[in-house]
Amino acid sequence: MNTFDLGLSSQLKLRSAIPLPLRRRRVVKEARAKPSKPSTALQFSAAYLFCHPSPLSWQFVLVAYAIGGTANQNLFLAIQEITHNLTFPGIVPNKLLAVFVNLPIGVPYSAAFKKYHIEHHKHMGADGIDTDILTRFEYCA
Numbered sequence: 001m002n003t004f005d006l007g008l009s010s011q012l013k014l015r016s017a018i019p020l021p022l023r024r025r026r027v028v029k030e031a032r033a034k035p036s037k038p039s040t041a042l043q044f045s046a047a048y049l050f051c052h053p054s055p056l057s058w059q060f061v062l063v064a065y066a067i068g069g070t071a072n073q074n075l076f077l078a079i080q081e082i083t084h085n086l087t088f089p090g091i092v093p094n095k096l097l098a099v100f101v102n103l104p105i106g107v108p109y110s111a112a113f114k115k116y117h118i119e120h121h122k123h124m125g126a127d128g129i130d131t132d133i134l135t136r137f138e139y140c141a
Contacts, residue, residue, distance in 0.1 A: 083114040
């Protein structure tokens with residue numbers, strides 16, 4: 001049995017009865033057999049749809065909407081994490097980063113978001129205080 005040191009710790013070693021070249025061939029063969037991630041399918045679909053990139057075509061609009069929506073949601077999630085001051089040790093660098101990350105969204109909400117988000121954590125599930133709970137109007141709409 002071969003032992004491979006990963007350099008992480010003297011105790012952490014990868015043990016395998018299959019020699020490395022054979023494992024590499026097996027992994028490559030399995031990877032070529034099928035795309036295993038939805039992102040791979042998305043990339044191939046986007047490449048196919050952009051063979052004729054007319055900005056007014058439904059294909060362009062659909063792909064731009066999907067990619068733009070995903071990127072926009074990633075920015076919202078980044079701002080949510082930044083409001084917990086998880087990015088930098090100080091408050092001011094986190095506020096500046098939140099404003100910078102907010103720029104592509106187009107609606108300047110990061111400055112006001114922290115107040116409501118912290119309130120949400122203090123009063124989770126409290127009707128009228130927690131902004132994640134639907135109001136009667138939102139529920140009926």
